Amino acid sequence: MDRTTHTTDETRDGLIVLVTDSRAEDRLKLLSERLGERTGYRIRSMPVDDLEDAFDRWCPDGFVLTIDRSDRLRELIDRVRSRAVGTPIVVAPQRGSEELATTAFRANASEYAPLERDGAADRIAEAIRSRETEIRGRDDEFRHILADELPDEAFIIGEDGTYFEAKVRPEAEDLYTISSDELPGLTLSDCFPDDTAASLQKCIDRTLRTEEVRSIEYDLEASGEWRRFEARVVPLEERVEGQRAVVWLARDITDRAKRERELRSRQAQLETLNRINAVVRQVIETLVEAPARNAIEREVCNQLVDSELYCGSWIAERAGNGSLAYRTGAGDATTYLERARTEEFTAECPFQRAARTGTVQTVTHILERQPLPDPLQAAAREDDVRAAIAVPICHDDATYGVLSVLASRPDAFSDSEKDGFELLGETIGFTIMAVKNRQLLFADTIVELEFRIDGGETFSFDLSEEYDCTCSLEWAGTTVEGRTYQFVTVAGLDGETVMEEARAHDSVEECRLIHDRIERCTIEMRLCESGVRTLTNYGVTIRDVTVEDGIGTCRIEVPQDADIRELADALAGIYENTELVARREVDREVRTAAERRNRILDELTERQLSTLRLAYYGGFFDWPRESTGEEIAAAMDVSPPTMHQHLRKGLKTILGEFFESGGATTE
Structure with missing residues (x-):
């Protein structure tokens, strides 16, 4: 910071030096003007680095230190006192803090007056005029500093635990059974339980022994509840009533402690x-x-x-x-x-x-x-x-x-x-x-169960009973989104009537007509609830479900160690009148992969097999496609519709071997 001089009247006697490490020019200029008005002294401001010039050129009547760092403040006070013995030193930071106040108090500053507080200039002027730097009494220092930086409680306590002075903020006074006026003369043992008093006394002993500021947290019962306090304990250089003593600055941290406990x-x-x-x-x-x-x-x-x-x-x-x-x-x-x-x-x-x-x-x-x-x-x-x-x-x-x-x-x-x-x-x-x-997939021997279901309340039961038709389940399963679908073939009824009944039935959420022939159709349904879905969740293979005249027949395959009662109870949860009518052990035909491949090849025509090979090796099934349907048809020397007909029939044969032989109604 460049040297800056603010002069209110160069002819006046007396000089005050403002020492700062801040560049708040407007604030310092305002302070200079107010100090000049109140003291009649000349005012000069300078950065810390130029302070030696003040000692060499002038004999200031007072120093005002606008320093905001406690470590630098103590060093600066010692420098000023060593070069200007007896000169008033006022600590006036931009913003006050407990740490700065404690440093000013321990260094025996003449006054502590944060500039953000009202009346700061008046207090600085009074301190400079009084010239009572080293002779100010302990009581005045204590009252001035603690009046500014008092957290909640402040005491002077002797080395034997006796209270010499006490000050409590007015808003906190009502919390305690002993007022601050009654505390002087009492001891820690008079005010705290034995274990707490002993802990606080140990803190005082350590503070005086090390001559360092120490901190401690403790609990105190106030107004019928326990509150948490944090204290900073500052050793005093002077004796009080013949004893070494400390300044005890305490803050109520109950809310903070609660937040910390919640955070932990x-x-x-x-x-x-x-x-x-x-x-x-x-x-x-x-x-x-x-x-x-x-x-x-x-x-x-x-x-x-x-x-x-x-x-x-x-x-x-x-x-x-x-x-x-x-x-x-x-x-x-x-x-x-x-x-x-x-x-x-x-x-x-x-x-x-x-x-x-x-x-x-x-x-x-x-x-x-x-x-x-x-x-x-x-x-x-x-x-x-x-x-x-x-x-x-x-x-x-x-x-x-x-x-x-x-x-x-x-x-x-x-x-x-x-x-x-x-x-x-x-x-x-x-x-x-x-x-x-x-277990069911790889078992050589399985158990086939046949259930009779009398009078179910689902769509197939109601439809067969009303129209004297037969409903056969082609496939049922659940999508990855959890939607249950069934493909049902209805014999003895036209598709239009079946769709009308399906749309009106409470158990059907969605439906779509797949095939419609004379007195026979296949529809796709999305159901709210399904006994078939319940069975598949128990790991069974459903071989056949047929409903005729309101009576259902359900054939399923299960492992040999399956809990049949569990299955029956699960099915009864959907269909009230359920009866197990047959239980048969069946040896499953073991078919190798080669046998299955040969079976498929036997069922394909030469045209279908040729079409599938040209489409597969020509990249027709890739995405994006390497060959179009027209290109495959040209290679076969047939029309595109004919090529697609062979392709679809061949794919149906392969998929039929996979789905029909593996269990038509499993998920």
């Missing part, structure tokens, strides 16, 4: 959630390679408890009487797991609700609320189980069982944690369904 809590929850998500991801990854349902369930339970986030995990499946039967479990909550394995629970407990509603259920603070059946409640107390979550294991409409996880954390299973477990339950359900399908 949220951070801990986030860390826990990250660990939980990592466990869930790891479990899901292992499911891909699980060979069987038992292995899937055992691996899930083991990995959950190995994470050390949970003290127990177990899986139950639905039993025939509507209760849940224990399948497998793991963890240190051995008493709880033994109760779950041996007891039969039909009451409305969390895992029963999860199975019934298909939604995740949680209970927290188990030991305080006692939400479990008596045997499990007693076991939870013995094993210190404080929270539990019950997760339905399901895929689409099929519920295979319930995963129950136990935790020693009373507030476990937040909403985010529940979302992770919900995904885990769906993934386990999907994997179980895939395993069932895989």
Whole structure:
């Protein structure tokens, strides 16, 4: 900063030097004018680096330090005092702070007057005129500085813990049972519990021993509630009533402490959630390679408890009487797991609700609320189980069982944690369904079941009963978006009538006519609810579904170890009057890939095979196409319509071998 001189009247006696490290020229000019008016002195301002010129050229009557850094301020005060003994020194930063005020007080500045405060110029002028730099009494310094920078409480406390002086902001005075006027003469032991008083006394001892400013946090009961305070303890150079002493500046940080606790809590929850998500991801990854349902369930339970986030995990499946039967479990909550394995629970407990509603259920603070059946409640107390979550294991409409996880954390299973477990339950359900399908696909011997369904309320039942027609299922399945479609052939009724009835039926969301011949048609339907879809979710192959005169016949194939009661119950959930009328073991014909290829070749004509080869090797099926239909037709020396006819017939033969032989109604 260039040297700048503001002179109010060069003929006046006396000189005040403004020392600054700021470039706030307008503010300094205004301060110079006000100081000149109030003191009658000349005013000169200069940067810190030019301060030595002031000592060499003049004998100032006072120094005003507009410094905003406490470390530089103390050094500057010492420099001024060493070169101008007895000259008033006023600390006047642009903005005040507790740190600057403490530095000014410890360095025995004449005055502390932040420029942002009203009346700063008057106080500076008064300090300069009084010339009481080194002889100002301790009481005046204390009152002036603390009046400006008092946080909430300020005290002078002796080395033996005795209060000598106290000052409390008026708005905080009503919080305390002892007023600031009553504190002098009392000790820390008179005002605080023994353990708190001892801790505060140790802080005073360390402050005086090291002669350094120290900080401490402590709790104090005020107006019937506990509040948190932070204190800065500043050693005094002078003795007070013969004792060494400190200035104790305290601030009420209750709100800040609360926010910090909440932040730590949220951070801990986030860390826990990250660990939980990592466990869930790891479990899901292992499911891909699980060979069987038992292995899937055992691996899930083991990995959950190995994470050390949970003290127990177990899986139950639905039993025939509507209760849940224990399948497998793991963890240190051995008493709880033994109760779950041996007891039969039909009451409305969390895992029963999860199975019934298909939604995740949680209970927290188990030991305080006692939400479990008596045997499990007693076991939870013995094993210190404080929270539990019950997760339905399901895929689409099929519920295979319930995963129950136990935790020693009373507030476990937040909403985010529940979302992770919900995904885990769906993934386990999907994997179980895939395993069932895989077992059925590779089984040499399968079981064929035939069900009779009397009086269903779906479209096919109502149509066959009203029009005396026969409805046969060609294919049913679910798209990746979860929409269920059926292709149904209706014999004995025209397509127009079938479409009218389908559009008016409550179970049909969308419909489209595919084929329409005399007294026979095929339609595509999107259904709200489907028993066929329910069965496929249990890993079965549907061979035939026919509805005639309001009576349905359903033939399905299942693995030898399939739970037939489970399938019957699932089907009865859609069609009330369901009866298993036949059960047959069937040896499946084993056909190699070569045999299947030869079968397809036998069914293709030479024209169809030639067309398929020219189209395949000519890039007709690539995108973008390497050859057009016209180019393939030219190579065959036939017209394009003829080429497309051969191509479609050939493709239908190949796809028919794949779909019809593999199960016409599987997903």
